[in-house]
Amino acid sequence: MVLFNKVTKTYANGTKALEDVSFRIDQGEFVFIIGASGAGKTTITKLITRQEAFDSGEVVVNKYRLKTLRNSQIPYLRRTVGVVFQDFRLIDNKTVYENVAFAMRIVNAPAKEIRARVPHVLSLVGLSHKAKAYPTQLSGGEQQRVAIARAIINSPSILIADEPTGNVDPNMSREIMDLFQAINDRGTTIIVVTHELSLVRRMKKRVIQLDGGRILYDKVGGGQE
Amino acid sequence: MKRINAFYFIKEGLKNTFTQGFMGIASIAILLSCLVIIGIFMLTTENIDLNLQNIEEQDxxxxxxxxxxxxxxxxxxxxxxxxxxxxxxxxxxxxxxxxxxxxxxxxxxxxxxxxxxxxxxxxxxxxxxxxxxxxxxxxxxxxxxxxxxxxxxxNEFVTNNIISLRNVFSVAAFAFFIILLALSVFIIYNTIRLATVARRKEINIMKFVGATNWFIRWPFVIEGLIIGLLAATLAYFCSWYLYTYFVDNVFEGINIVKLLEFGAIRGRLALIFYGVGILIGVIGSAFAIRKYLRV
Incomplete structure (x- = not known):
């Protein structure tokens, strides 16, 4: 569950990124956050993962109230939120298997469990045959799927994808959306930040549209042009 | 530190030390140089002190x-x-x-x-x-x-001069040792930080996946420990060789100067080398990644 209640965020350079933003995303929802550059989309993901603090209002992510969250609790909040980045952020000197497995080591998972779960998740994203490959040997779409596998390996309750189709071709974009749908069908909340309206329309999900740091539109079925 | 993680940290620390190529070698080489300079300084001060004691005993x-x-x-x-x-x-x-x-x-x-x-x-x-x-x-x-x-x-004049000389020497030796130590810390800190820049992406990813600061820090600390141990061991043998060479070749036949046997100081030297090496390696590593943990 993600709750934003009258959230305002201004960056140190004076840029007002969010103003009086309120919305609630329940467990198991599939939501697109759309808007032009500078609308405040990425700021929302940064607040959810506590990369940034907000000025006023209230943000609740799962059981964590971010206003009063201690620094020592941030890693535990992040374990409940998987993040997929536009630039993939894979470790080049680790294989596909190691890139995914190390996210499990961080949460202190036993080696036996890692050996069982990593191949399972790699098969879910269709990359079983690439387990021993290095990120530089993969296409953009494959790298994005490794990033998704890493994001869901610890079964987070929320998966946030920031422009996940920005670096892949249209066919791959559709495949990635189908993958998100499959993950969502298992009960994981999906939040996709994008500016690709064609994808949004095709998926027919709830859309929160931002403009100048304010919510312009929050409905199921697609955004305004 | 849980047992399951201890193995992972040690494995990662070892792997990082020996797979980061030039930066790993540079860290060891710089720490080694600093320790050898500290060692030469220590051996010199110990010998000066010994000769001052001899003069004192003749008073x-x-x-x-x-x-x-x-x-x-x-x-x-x-x-x-x-x-x-x-x-x-x-x-x-x-x-x-x-x-x-x-x-x-x-x-x-x-x-x-x-x-x-x-x-x-x-x-x-x-x-x-x-x-x-x-x-x-x-x-x-x-x-x-x-x-x-x-x-x-x-002869009060000679006595007073010996006392002044020894006091000045003690203060100068201590000050020089501290300066040398501070310089070593500064150089090592920056070398490790430079090596860490290359791995900031990895640290950043670990933070996003939910790693605690200590989970990220431990492999770096172990890496620093290994660098410190290796540099200290090499510094010990380098100092041994250099000191013995000087005593046997440069000071041979000069009876006016009394010189310590290496064996008489090896314990203290090893203690300083391992102490300083490990401390600088560990603290340098832990501090070098501090900046990247603020994500």
């Missing part, structure tokens, strides 16, 4: 006994002299012994001795040694007050 007070005292009475003065605070030892020198020594020193001038015609113009005396050179002036003053002691010879 003595000579007390001359009044000639009206018999030899037995003069010998009894030893109890009084030895009871003076800070007197470590005293040696009675009879006027007969003094004359023999005098005779030896006047080799080739037998006519001077002949002129004495068997008379002994010298007095009985005491060679007095003090526990610490700082106390020699006070001891000389006390001995001067003893009835039966007619004159005291003590």
């Amino acid at each position: 003595e007070i000579v007390a001359f006994v009044d000639e009206i005292l018999t030899i037995e009475e003069a010998q009894d003065l030893k109890y009084v002299i030895d009871a003076v605070p800070h007197v470590k030892d005293s040696i009675f020198v009879s006027n007969e012994e003094a004359l023999k020594t005098f005779e030896g020193q006047l080799e080739g001038a037998e006519d001077v001795m002949a002129e004495l015609e068997g008379d002994n113009p010298l007095r009985h005396s005491y060679r007095i040694f003090v526990d610490q050179i700082e106390n020699s002036s006070a001891v000389a003053d006390s001995v001067r007050m003893i009835p039966g002691v007619i004159k005291v010879r003590h």
Whole structure:
């Protein structure tokens, strides 16, 4: 569950990124956050993962109230939120298997469990045959799927994808959306930040549209042009 | 640290040390250089200190006994002299012994001795040694007050100069050691930080996946520990070789300078090398990644 209640965020350079933003995303929802550059989309993901603090209002992510969250609790909040980045952020000197497995080591998972779960998740994203490959040997779409596998390996309750189709071709974009749908069908909340309206329309999900740091539109079925 | 993680941290620490190529070698080489400089400095100061101690030990007070005292009475003065605070030892020198020594020193001038015609113009005396050179002036003053002691010879100028020299040397050595240590910390910190820049992406990803700061820090700390251990071991053997080479080749035949055997200082040297090496390696690594943990 993600709750934003009258959230305002201004960056140190004076840029007002969010103003009086309120919305609630329940467990198991599939939501697109759309808007032009500078609308405040990425700021929302940064607040959810506590990369940034907000000025006023209230943000609740799962059981964590971010206003009063201690620094020592941030890693535990992040374990409940998987993040997929536009630039993939894979470790080049680790294989596909190691890139995914190390996210499990961080949460202190036993080696036996890692050996069982990593191949399972790699098969879910269709990359079983690439387990021993290095990120530089993969296409953009494959790298994005490794990033998704890493994001869901610890079964987070929320998966946030920031422009996940920005670096892949249209066919791959559709495949990635189908993958998100499959993950969502298992009960994981999906939040996709994008500016690709064609994808949004095709998926027919709830859309929160931002403009100048304010919510312009929050409905199921697609955004305004 | 849970057991399951300990193996992972050690494995990652070892892997990082030996797979980061040039930066790993650079870190070890720089720490090694710093430690060898500290080692050379330590060996030099220890030897200077040893030679100053030798000079101090040669510092003595000579007390001359009044000639009206018999030899037995003069010998009894030893109890009084030895009871003076800070007197470590005293040696009675009879006027007969003094004359023999005098005779030896006047080799080739037998006519001077002949002129004495068997008379002994010298007095009985005491060679007095003090526990610490700082106390020699006070001891000389006390001995001067003893009835039966007619004159005291003590070179206060030399004594005071030795004390000043040793004090200045101690302060300078300590200050230089601290400067050297600070410089080493600074260089190592920056070398490790440079090595860490290359891995900031990895640290950043770990933070997003939910790693705690200590989970990220431990492999770096272990890496620093390994770098410190390796540099300290290499520095020990380098210092051993360099010191032995200098003692055997450069100072050979120079008897005026007394030199320590390497074995006499190896324990302290190893302690300093491993202590400083590990401390700088571990603290340097832990601090170098601090910036990247603030995500």
